[in-house]
Amino acid sequence: MGNQLGGDFLVAGGSERTERESFGICNLGTRYESQDFTWHAVASWTWDAQDETCGICRMAFDGCCPDCKLPGDDCPLIWGACNHAFHLHCILKWVNSQTPQAHCPMCRREWQFKG
């Protein structure tokens, strides 16, 4: 039982460990109470674009375009041959509204999706 508890403490770490250890020593031979530690996994992600906001909708790249609710794979970024990035949904609206040839909103080069 003592070993198991130690294991938990190692995982949890920090000041909690010292406190519980002294508690354990003081109460040697008495019943240990086991305690579950809660884990909070935290991760972050970001799009690797030169700018922080989409030049079309002016929303953050790490946010989503005005038509979407969730950022990430559902509202991806897309790069042009000129290396300018936009929300896929934003640049599609622009490209579809321009006939016959759309130009990059930032540099006016003929718009080609980066292969």
Next chain:
Amino acid sequence: MVDFARVQKELQECNRDFEVSGIKVIPKSDANLAHLLGTIPGPLGTPYEGGSFKIDITLPDGYPFEPPKMHFATKVWHPNISSQSGAICLDILKDQWSPALTLKTALLSVQALLSAPEPDDPQDAVVAQQYLRDYPTFMGTARYWTEAFAMTSSLGVEEKVQKLVEMGFPEALVKSTLVSVNGDENMALEKLCSG
């Protein structure tokens, strides 16, 4: 559908550096962000210097994929701006529009147009002819129009009312018209004359 989230952001950003740019954009009414009023200062070293020019802005449904519709609400004497309707001849407001442009950058372009007339691609043929054939008269007229229409009058309300009443308009009508245009006596006069 106009992207109002973007418009809202644009208004905040534009008005934040008003101190530097002198360019302001405000909604014509709180209820509708598709009708806006822009203000640009006349560029220094031009006959428009010292004037404050109001520009009426209407956002089409497709904004920002379509250019904003802009025309001068302040009368101005310039080869590329209609002296009658205020229509502006500027490529970025037509086929050269890009959704990366904003109301502020478009107004900056209009301001740049005031500094750099293109008489060979006129919107107002009469003004353009004058610019090409009699430049001193053009400068004089442009200056006079700036002073007459683009400079905020320092007159008090009572004096404005008196001035308009002296022109022959009924006092009650003068007062209500002045209120409706926020005290701008030139706009009030135009409104009184037109109906």
